[in-house]
Amino acid sequence: MNVLIADSGSTKTDWRLVTSSAAPRAIQTDGFNPYYQTTEQISTTLRAQLLPQLGGVSVSVAYFYGAGCSGSAVNVVVADALQSVLPDLLAVDINSDMLGAARAAAGREPGIVCILGTGSNACCYDGQQIARGIQSLGFWLGDEGSGGYLGKTLVRDFFQERLPADLRTIFAARYALDRPTLLENAYQKPFPNRYFASFTPFLSENRTHPHIVALLEDAFNLFLDTYVRRFPEANQWPVHFVGSIAYYFAESLQVAVRRTGLAMGHILKAPVERLVDFHRQTA
Template identity: 65%
Template sequence: MLLIADSGSTKTDWRLVAADGTVTACQTEGINPYYQTVDQIRTMLSAQLAPQLPVDAVQRVFFYGAGCSGPSVNHVVVAAVQAVLPHAESIIVDSDMLGAARAASGHSSGIVCILGTGANACCYDGTQITRGIQSLGFWLGDEGSGGYLGKTLVRSVFQKTLPADLIDLFQQRYNLDRATLLDKAYKKPNPNRYFAAFTPFLSDHSDHPAVRTLVTDAFQLFLQTYIIPFPESAEWPVHFVGSIAHYFADPLRTAVEQAGLIMGCTLKAPIDKLVQYHQTTN
């Protein structure tokens, strides 16, 4: 049996693929080897994953995850998975960016972007990543991400650059004051997640011209900063993976077309396409 995982820091989606092609879905907490030890991951998998699987039947594992940037950290995941699935003959751990690329572009070349809480992008030749971007994180980058959109929205509310009707609707919903905002932004952990939590407001009011402009401008900035500098962008389609790409597909397509790029596919999550990729890969 084949086991495939797509993991973020919050949750991990797993798919068990039987010899006859039957696919079983399950989910556990997220895994990130930068922040978790082998024992912590093993304990969680023993409690959450093992009861959902025929552990002795799993022979191959492909794990794509946040924080899985190379052998120096990937071995943490390999050791934890091997402890829970002792009969697995092969455990391959790669980055969530490669997982997104294989899901969106399959066996074809393309530019693949992740637009979720954060943002990332790469050039992919149908097998491996050939070129990436220098991500600077939430405060210095992540243009086009959920964190960036939320930050831009909140800043526009407090600087009163949004129309008054939108500001009123925002405050009716969130009742946010300056002191709370600054505390969440500069003193509390995970400000990217805090600001990304405001994106449902943008989605709910996506027909408002000011919202559409805000979102489209953010996507245009992402494309100008990260995608257009790739020489491959003149010929390769640009694919998108992630919740922000999914829920804001229309303004995203507008931004891509305005930039003169080739629009590829949009996936909310990569896991099911990863199953297809590995079913057609020897």
């Protein structure tokens, strides 16, 4: 029986094709979010990007952990898309990216599990299921500490002339960004979270600059205050992080965690490898 496991964010989806005859095959496609996309749109991307990489292998079971997969009404959007392009599917299990992060980072132990990627979120995981969470409000109303939030803060500082002169010069030369282009990407084009997250390499390249150090510190402190410290279990359980922002800005994140007195757990760039192990152990 061939199994397909997916961890999908708003930017990209990491897949693993697990068969009995070979090591898991790594596949990557665009990300999906059923709040922003229809079944037809997701199906089109799957046919163009996933099927060629499967190489004709028949898939019987699919486990999909995705951003926006927060209930049956939206989960069916992804389930129908998978079933439409994988006709041999016998079972498809759609869960939130939060549960995927929890299973990958904490396994079967309790912990506070956080996502810091293009978006952000956190939950209390009791070792089996998400026991408590804070409702994510998405890019415009939430996602504190995420790549989208960091990029939005950087760009806002540039246009409102809060960036120091040396950083303004570097930013202007690199991006040649004007106000109409910014507003078009923010309010008219799809996936503004991806657009603003695309500015985070600038933060990484200039991470030792005092302004960037403060920007990161403020963002991660806000994330911890908004999502993590509100849980009573935060003083008892380790705090794990999953996602590209957590991984690439681990040093700044660890400083923020230590200053709050929380117990630092694992930092994973992506959960998919550990999800393979999790499902193998439960098969």
